[in-house]
Amino acid sequence: MRGGQVAVFLIMTLVVILLLALLNVDTFVAVRAKNRLQNGGDAAAIAAARRQGSLLNEIGRLNIRHALAAVRNDAAGCEEAVMLQRRLALLGPVDALRLANEAALKNKMEVRDEFSIILREHVMAIRTVYSGGGGAGEPYPEPYPGAWADYASAIDGVISGGLAVGPDNVEFYDAAAGHLLLNRQFYYAIAGSNWCWFHFNAENVLRSYGSYRDWGPLPSRRENSLDNSEIFSLHVTAYKGALTELFSKAEILELLRRYGEGAADGFDFAKKIEDSLLVSDKEQVWFLYDPYHWRRWFNGTALADDEDGYEFPVVGEVKPEYNVRGCAAICRCVSRAVMTSTDTESDLSWSAAAKPFGTVESIEGQTDVANALRNFVVPCFTSARLVPVDSVGGENLATADFGWVHHIRHHLGPYLEHGPRGAEACFYCIQLMVWEREEFRRAGIKWLETNAGGCVRGTGGHGGHGGTSHGH
Numbered sequence: 001m002r003g004g005q006v007a008v009f010l011i012m013t014l015v016v017i018l019l020l021a022l023l024n025v026d027t028f029v030a031v032r033a034k035n036r037l038q039n040g041g042d043a044a045a046i047a048a049a050r051r052q053g054s055l056l057n058e059i060g061r062l063n064i065r066h067a068l069a070a071v072r073n074d075a076a077g078c079e080e081a082v083m084l085q086r087r088l089a090l091l092g093p094v095d096a097l098r099l100a101n102e103a104a105l106k107n108k109m110e111v112r113d114e115f116s117i118i119l120r121e122h123v124m125a126i127r128t129v130y131s132g133g134g135g136a137g138e139p140y141p142e143p144y145p146g147a148w149a150d151y152a153s154a155i156d157g158v159i160s161g162g163l164a165v166g167p168d169n170v171e172f173y174d175a176a177a178g179h180l181l182l183n184r185q186f187y188y189a190i191a192g193s194n195w196c197w198f199h200f201n202a203e204n205v206l207r208s209y210g211s212y213r214d215w216g217p218l219p220s221r222r223e224n225s226l227d228n229s230e231i232f233s234l235h236v237t238a239y240k241g242a243l244t245e246l247f248s249k250a251e252i253l254e255l256l257r258r259y260g261e262g263a264a265d266g267f268d269f270a271k272k273i274e275d276s277l278l279v280s281d282k283e284q285v286w287f288l289y290d291p292y293h294w295r296r297w298f299n300g301t302a303l304a305d306d307e308d309g310y311e312f313p314v315v316g317e318v319k320p321e322y323n324v325r326g327c328a329a330i331c332r333c334v335s336r337a338v339m340t341s342t343d344t345e346s347d348l349s350w351s352a353a354a355k356p357f358g359t360v361e362s363i364e365g366q367t368d369v370a371n372a373l374r375n376f377v378v379p380c381f382t383s384a385r386l387v388p389v390d391s392v393g394g395e396n397l398a399t400a401d402f403g404w405v406h407h408i409r410h411h412l413g414p415y416l417e418h419g420p421r422g423a424e425a426c427f428y429c430i431q432l433m434v435w436e437r438e439e440f441r442r443a444g445i446k447w448l449e450t451n452a453g454g455c456v457r458g459t460g461g462h463g464g465h466g467g468t469s470h471g472h
């Protein structure tokens, strides 16, 4: 080879090496960003779940304190305990968000405006819609007087400094689930022409749908959840009734001996329970696990949503660990990754879920493990662990996902009135435009006529949209 050829060859080799190096840097940067993101999201979820466990313990201790007050015929003590419980159930989980945010910041997660925008809009809704202010109509019933004002300013306080984490399992009272348009899976099924999803979930709609005028109105409010925070709900319920409707007097004594920290040790305590009027007062309020949420997820096979049967609290360690739905915290973190070689930016996102765990023993002589303590909340939570996001029902909510929340809040209303528009390149609006085409739906009906028999539940993922991420 002549000198010139050698030089050209060397230069070409150098270019190849440089390109490879750049690609490697990209991969390295991406992997490192993803790892950091996962650590941040995981830490945030665990911090929130730990607080959920301690809140449930506080609510449980107050149940016992309330029972002791009832036995002593101390009406003011009873009322005070319930008031504290109501505040804890509504405001406590907002504090879990604060702790999750601290954990995320400690892990150097980015403060993202989108997280606070979603919640700031919601604080507005609490101050207007919930409170019945500004001609917004009937206020939502408050768990205690002044609750909505407390609740709005608690959330305000947490978001005011900026959020590096978004709560991804939020159940807004004014955006109930149950409508197909509020189901993310519906949009993913359209995007992926996943007719099997329609076969299992919405075949009637696929067959009978004519146009956007056929949709029923969006549900206006959830039933039965106003006792809880919408963010990281503890899923407890304020049950009104006599303690003697939940337990026999012998069981009440056993309960107070076990959790009363010595307060029930007096020799005449059994007689006190006998004589107490408040123990059998039907106007008392006790905090119970909401049996719809505090139930088994697996029973050999996963239980369908409409199947009942719950088994919490249980005797012994829960295995597998995530076998009770109960309450959980799902945290989303997002970071902007820059690809140096192509100079492009993209958002990476990670959602992690964690749950508090604990054990409780059933009352002596009671063999029905499933109903140990009859859903009565007692202090029994000892740890918080990561769980798979979809095991706690969070996949579908994704309430820290700005595009999704924005679609529900700002696009669905106009869509129901005027039909579909590809609003600002919104992924979900684009699917609605596809859905509105009759040929599209007819193709699905035709496909199912010959292929429905081969459909398997749970097939078809998310059509590769966005950074769907599952925790551990």
Ligand SMILES: [Zn+2]
Residues within 6 Å of the ligand: 406, 407, 408, 411, 412, 423, 426, 427, 428, 429, 430
């Ligand atoms: Zn939209």
